[in-house]
Amino acid sequence: MKYKVVYEYVENSTKGMYMMKADLAFINGEVITMDKNSRIVEAVAIKENRIIFVGSNLEVKQLIESKTKVVDLCGKTLLPGFIDSHIHLPMYGLNQLSISCKASYKKSIDDIKQELRKKAKTVAKGQWIRAWGFNETTIKENRYLSIQELDEISTEHPIMITRTCGHICLVNSKALEIAGINSQTSNPDGGVIERDSNGDLTGKLIETANMRMNEIAKYTEKELRQAVRIASDHFVQAGITSIHEAGVSDSDTYRLLQEAVKNNDIAVRVYAIICTLNNSHEFVEKMLAAGVLTGTGDERFKIGPAKIFTDGSSTGPTIATREPYTSDPNNHGILYYSEEEIYRVLGEAHKKGYQITVHAQGDRAIEMYLNCVERALKEHPREDHRHRIEHAGISTPDLQERMKKLGVIPIPNPPFPYEFGEIYVNNYGERVNYMYPVRDFIDKGIICAGGSDAPVTDYNPLIGIHTAVNRKSSSNSEIGLNQKVTVMEAIKIYTINGAYASFEEDIKGSLEVGKLADLVVLDNSILRQNQNCIKDLKVEMTVIDGQIVYKNEAVVRA
């Protein structure tokens, strides 16, 4: 019914276009519409929460009256609002409440220890001390902290340091005690409780062992409410108007996310993938049993696909590969489930009409999932299923062919090579030429959409676009130059293709009459910008539902 209403509105507004006056109009811009013809025009007009005009400066004048707010873009870029098709909103927000190991001034283990010690003084005994964004490859000592070092900070507070990938953590003895883990505890399926050569616990928890600890180190509902607001504010400031929430810590978080939308606490639109980080199959099964179906909801919140984790992290490295890692001939990574188990859960979801997806980074994990999709479609054929694959890390040509044939939408992470490029070259060698292969996807006619996977890496879509265009790391290493795309192609995967991946291309993702008025203004022209400087562009204004939800006063005044 919602869609019908939209169409009626379009018809009326087109017919009566010159009678209807705009609330908000943008003129003199480099307006990149991302419509079917990739038109670039000068002006856009908005009435209430819809776009009522896209075209020339001359024509838009007829829609402007004294009450219309007119923004002169002076040649700057105006785009459809960015869609991040794979991001973790509550997790990002919660990290903002804890210690960041990402901050550039923290360059050594001592720096991190100092921050933890400071925090221990302010936090009540028994309460958690958490840090995130740890990356052993970017700190001076090039190693993890030991459990002894963490116990020196405190034995009365549980301490948890989450690695930048979110798939590995370090904890102290108090945290292990709370989790009931001792040296006799066996490794969970798909995970490792690391021990040293004497069999003593090192405090390092990998994959499912980490995910379980994540659930134990739970935040309060008050913290969660605060976290989702912070995250939405940050995303909006980066021009993100819609997100695909890629997985929450538990069902309480899934509920609080909906509550935040209902209470207007968050501005971004949410396509909420059915997935929890720990025991993702159980959560999917519960939601299937409850009959919570993909697509239910409205323009602000919709239920997304059913998703489970199949392998690990690209930087861990813990992804499941067909050939061993270049850095370690004995390592093929970690699988969470067997192919039969993946099919049991997601085959059922497919049969019941859900969109399905998996976290799959390595070529072995991707292949297993594609086998499942193929089998599901054979047994229960379905048109326009839009089944996805999150990350699609190492997508070799044979896997790309199968994605194309099966109609699977990969959701690569274009910004990953920017932060992690050198780690990829070290662990996967030549395979970097097929990592997040956006060029290949486009050339094969595979529709793909981009996600930052924040807090894993920076949520700024301009870094994603920048890296898709340049394929260089932050230290300027070339990471699979064969996958470079044009600026317009990169924008497409952050706008209309994201809308397609959530079945919403009729209402958003491009600037067209009748669509939702979600848009972003940059502080310069993205098409005339030096391609090596795209990441330096700033967002000047973000509009969601026709409302200016963010304005960078500093830039506007400059």
Ligand SMILES: [Zn+2]
């Ligand atoms: Zn993710």
